[in-house]
Amino acid sequence: MAAVLSARLVVERDGFLLDVSIEAAAGEVVALLGPNGAGKTTALRALAGLVRLSRGEIVLDGEAIHEHPAERRSVGMVFQDYLLFPHLSALDNVAFGPRCQGTPKARARDQARDWLERVGLGAHLHARPRELSGGQAQRVALARALAVRPRLLLLDEPLAALDAHTRLEVRAGLRRHLEDFGGATVLVTHDPLDAMVLADRLVVVENGAIVQQGSPAEVARQPRTDYVARLVGLNLYRGVAAGHRVTIAGALTLSAAEELSGPVFVAFPPSAVALFRTRPDGTPRNTWAATIAGVERHGDQFRVSLDGPLSVSADVTAAAVADLGLLPAQEVWVAVKATETHAYPA
Amino acid sequence: MRSFGRRVLGALVAPVLVAGVLATAGCANKDERTLTVFAAASLTESFGALGTAFQASHPGVKVKFNFGSSATLAQQIAQGAPADVFAAASPATMAQSKAPKSRVFARNRLEIAVPKGNPGHVAGLKDLANPSLKVALCAPQVPCGAAAVKALAAGGVTVKPVTLEQDVKATLTKVRLGEVDAALVYRTDVKAAAGAVEGIEFPEAGKAINDYPIATVPKTRQYALSREFIDLVLSDEGRRVLSGAGFTPV
Amino acid sequence: MRGRTPWGLAVPAVAGMAFLVLPLAGLLVRAPWPTLLVRLAEPRVVEALRLSLLTATAATALCLVLGVPLAWLLARAAFPGRGLVRALVTVPLVLPPVVGGVALLLVFGRNGLAGRWFAGVFSLPFTTAGVVVAEAFVAMPFLVISVEGTLRAADLRYEEAAATLGASRWTVFRRVTLPLVAPGVTAGAVLCWARALGEFGATITFAGNFPGTTQTMPLAVYLALENDPDAAIVLSLVLLAVCVAVLAALRDRWIRA
Numbered sequence: 094m095a096a097v098l099s100a101r102l103v104v105e106r107d108g109f110l111l112d113v114s115i116e117a118a119a120g121e122v123v124a125l126l127g128p129n130g131a132g133k134t135t136a137l138r139a140l141a142g143l144v145r146l147s148r149g150e151i152v153l154d155g156e157a158i159h160e161h162p163a164e165r166r167s168v169g170m171v172f173q174d175y176l177l178f179p180h181l182s183a184l185d186n187v188a189f190g191p192r193c194q195g196t197p198k199a200r201a202r203d204q205a206r207d208w209l210e211r212v213g214l215g216a217h218l219h220a221r222p223r224e225l226s227g228g229q230a231q232r233v234a235l236a237r238a239l240a241v242r243p244r245l246l247l248l249d250e251p252l253a254a255l256d257a258h259t260r261l262e263v264r265a266g267l268r269r270h271l272e273d274f275g276g277a278t279v280l281v282t283h284d285p286l287d288a289m290v291l292a293d294r295l296v297v298v299e300n301g302a303i304v305q306q307g308s309p310a311e312v313a314r315q316p317r318t319d320y321v322a323r324l325v326g327l328n329l330y331r332g333v334a335a336g337h338r339v340t341i342a343g344a345l346t347l348s349a350a351e352e353l354s355g356p357v358f359v360a361f362p363p364s365a366v367a368l369f370r371t372r373p374d375g376t377p378r379n380t381w382a383a384t385i386a387g388v389e390r391h392g393d394q395f396r397v398s399l400d401g402p403l404s405v406s407a408d409v410t411a412a413a414v415a416d417l418g419l420l421p422a423q424e425v426w427v428a429v430k431a432t433e434t435h436a437y438p439a
Numbered sequence: 440m441r442s443f444g445r446r447v448l449g450a451l452v453a454p455v456l457v458a459g460v461l462a463t464a465g466c467a468n469k470d471e472r473t474l475t476v477f478a479a480a481s482l483t484e485s486f487g488a489l490g491t492a493f494q495a496s497h498p499g500v501k502v503k504f505n506f507g508s509s510a511t512l513a514q515q516i517a518q519g520a521p522a523d524v525f526a527a528a529s530p531a532t533m534a535q536s537k538a539p540k541s542r543v544f545a546r547n548r549l550e551i552a553v554p555k556g557n558p559g560h561v562a563g564l565k566d567l568a569n570p571s572l573k574v575a576l577c578a579p580q581v582p583c584g585a586a587a588v589k590a591l592a593a594g595g596v597t598v599k600p601v602t603l604e605q606d607v608k609a610t611l612t613k614v615r616l617g618e619v620d621a622a623l624v625y626r627t628d629v630k631a632a633a634g635a636v637e638g639i640e641f642p643e644a645g646k647a648i649n650d651y652p653i654a655t656v657p658k659t660r661q662y663a664l665s666r667e668f669i670d671l672v673l674s675d676e677g678r679r680v681l682s683g684a685g686f687t688p689v
Numbered sequence: 690m691r692g693r694t695p696w697g698l699a700v701p702a703v704a705g706m707a708f709l710v711l712p713l714a715g716l717l718v719r720a721p722w723p724t725l726l727v728r729l730a731e732p733r734v735v736e737a738l739r740l741s742l743l744t745a746t747a748a749t750a751l752c753l754v755l756g757v758p759l760a761w762l763l764a765r766a767a768f769p770g771r772g773l774v775r776a777l778v779t780v781p782l783v784l785p786p787v788v789g790g791v792a793l794l795l796v797f798g799r800n801g802l803a804g805r806w807f808a809g810v811f812s813l814p815f816t817t818a819g820v821v822v823a824e825a826f827v828a829m830p831f832l833v834i835s836v837e838g839t840l841r842a843a844d845l846r847y848e849e850a851a852a853t854l855g856a857s858r859w860t861v862f863r864r865v866t867l868p869l870v871a872p873g874v875t876a877g878a879v880l881c882w883a884r885a886l887g888e889f890g891a892t893i894t895f896a897g898n899f900p901g902t903t904q905t906m907p908l909a910v911y912l913a914l915e916n917d918p919d920a921a922i923v924l925s926l927v928l929l930a931v932c933v934a935v936l937a938a939l940r941d942r943w944i945r946a
Contacts, residue, residue, distance in 0.1 A: 141853050143852070164854075164856055164857055165855075170853040174846070178847060179869070180868045189854055193851075193856045238854075511914065531916070535916070578915070580912050602898050602903065603899055603900075603904075604893075605893060617798070618800075618814050
């Protein structure tokens with residue numbers, strides 16, 4: 094598919110530099126994922142025309158739009174706080190865009206009615222934004238952005254303002270609408286689940302730069318930064334491989350399942366980590382002594398964080414915690430099966 | 440306990456502030472005596488000069504003037520304003536002040552005032568009826584306006600003024616600024632304007648002379664000083680100053 | 690703690706209320722009740738009231754047309770000298786109204802800087818239009834300052850949202866900004882109207898005083914005071930009643946954001 098959106102965004106502001114290149118094809122959903130302050134929202138606002146580019150360009154459907162003001166770009170945006178006009182009903186909110194495009198009032202309202210019915214809010218046409226629930230407001234905001242028939246749809250943390258239960262339903266609905274949308278979509282999120290469910294491609298942004306891109310599955314399987322690793326719940330380390338042996342930070346040598354050489358990442362899930370009172374003598378090749386730093390509930394299990402040559406997270410059952418009497422500052426032995434590790438080139 | 444103390448403090452602050460303001464308002468230097476004279480606006484220049492002379496001949500005495508519309512001043516005096524002497528522009532306004540005894544000390548007559556150069560080419564009272572001219576008069580409720588009504592009636596002239604000003608000085612200002620082509624003001628006002636406006640006398644003015652009475656205000660605390668000031672006004676020096684300003688002393 | 694007013698606030702508050710209300714009570718007590726109805730029917734009362742309401746409303750309209758854009762400029766546009774312009778806009782607030790009237794004469798009078806050019810065609814002094822100009826001059830700062838404050842406090846993000854939906858700057862102002870600041874504009878307009886209604890010094894100095902053309906209620910009251918204080922009280926009561934009625938009729942929610 095030929096790219097619909099091709100942008101290089103460079104924004105320098107208050108000592109912060111954002112320099113990312115983003116591409117999206119028609120019908121593709123690209124998620125910008127990253128910690129707070131990484132610059133994802135700035136990138137989105139630059140695409141919308143609300144932030145000026147210091148350098149770079151934005152090309153949408155072959156047209157260079159980076160010099161155009163926001164109102165001349167064929168862009169629809171859903172804001173984190175929805176920003177529905179408080180003095181207009183849901184119907185008039187959605188009709189606002191078409192009317193700005195020159196559509197007569199009556200026809201714009203008909204179009205708005207269609208959109209609102211499509212997102213399942215046909216019964217709330219005349220409600221004011223303050224009368225809507227969070228989930229309903231989110232859908233109105235989406236309908237409002239889609240009603241202008243944009244070529245590029247931008248979503249800024251679309252589900253952040255919702256509680257966990259509403260988020261489940263709305264996420265599913267949003268996925269359907271994004272699939273129906275024919276243009277390119279760029280969405281910003283810090284929730285990995287949003288990214289996994291909604292996105293065709295993930296772009297991880299940290300400190301104003303892209304640190305990893307790929308499909309959600311690729312990124313989850315092979316995280317390249319601590320942030321992503323934490324996000325997907327893996328233990329991640331950088332080291333140097335020589336065959337099956339990986340030396341990490343010059344401190345510890347792990348046995349890996351793959352055979353590689355040169356700089357590598359090694360990742361394994363907390364569930365692959367076993368804890369022993371005494372030094373184990375068995376098949377696991379990777380064992381070392383560590384000190385317990387903390388024990389926390391994690392779902393119906395416990396996550397133990399350990400200090401030592403490597404900082405590791407281990408998932409153990411409640412029974413195990415009780416049996417072993419696992420407490421902070423206690424010394425234990427850590428073992429990780431090589432077959433459960435995953436090494437890949439850095 | 441702490442909040443109780445705060446409440447007491449708060450309750451005390453307000454009255455203390457009010458008392459303080461009142462106390463400073465009543466302060467006065469006990470050695471200096473002050474004579475307060477309320478006088479019609481047209482007496483501004485002449486009484487000002489007499490006040491200076493009075494202060495020179497009475498060391499330790501300060502004369503304070505309040506010039507303005509006679510009617511307003513009369514009402515203030517009737518309501519208890521702290522005046523010692525009142526000089527009004529008409530017996531009617533003097534009566535409003537409820538001063539029992541008064542004496543006419545000067546007379547004033549009307550004159551037509553026109554801007555420099557007389558752009559409206561006004562020669563006499565009849566010209567004021569010209570509809571293309573803008574004429575200002577004092578409002579009939581004030582002495583100068585009442586006199587204008589009488590003079591116009593005596594001359595059989597009907598004027599449609601563009602404005603009826605609240606006192607004679609305001610009327611004169613309109614002439615000075617050239618906003619109107621003519622106005623009926625006192626002769627003393629034309630003289631006081633010292634060349635900024637031109638004056639045109641007219642015979643009908645004799646039918647509407649204003650008597651200016653002067654009196655000691657009943658509730659005065661400076662009875663002796665007031666009488667001395669009135670004596671100055673009625674003296675040869677006073678008459679000289681008044682006729683110099685354009686009044687006709689009585 | 691709700692409902693318990695501390696002494697330190699209650700005492701001055703009651704004093705403040707008394708300070709403002711007692712003079713009004715004085716008017717009511719001293720009013721010539723027996724002759725009230727007869728006096729109310731006098732033509733000059735009706736005339737002065739009609740003129741006052743007409744000119745105050747016209748002055749407010751003029752202030753809205755000129756003042757809201759000015760407030761927008763001061764709140765949103767960054768231009769050199771903005772602080773100076775803002776200070777100049779508040780000058781009519783501190784200028785004695787009579788001085789304001791004289792200044793208007795010097796500009797718009799027959800021999801004024803601008804007035805001399807249109808003196809042959811129309812005149813502002815001594816006309817009802819002149820009253821409107823004088824009232825607008827003294828009342829505009831109230832409107833500008835109130836609206837500027839509201840604009841500054843307004844959430845710019847709604848305007849960004851409107852821009853992404855394709856609204857031009859003028860459309861954003863018309864359909865998003867204005868409706869959102871409407872309560873502040875209404876509050877400013879009310880202040881403006883009340884100030885214009887009560888204006889005396891600038892009106893009488895610039896427009897003069899003539900019943901039916903330029904004699905507004907405050908002027909009528911002042912002149913009535915010269916020789917008929919009872920009439921002055923009646924006129925004052927009428928003005929008071931009209932003001933209270935208008936202000937009470939304004940719903941709270943139209944003024945508060």
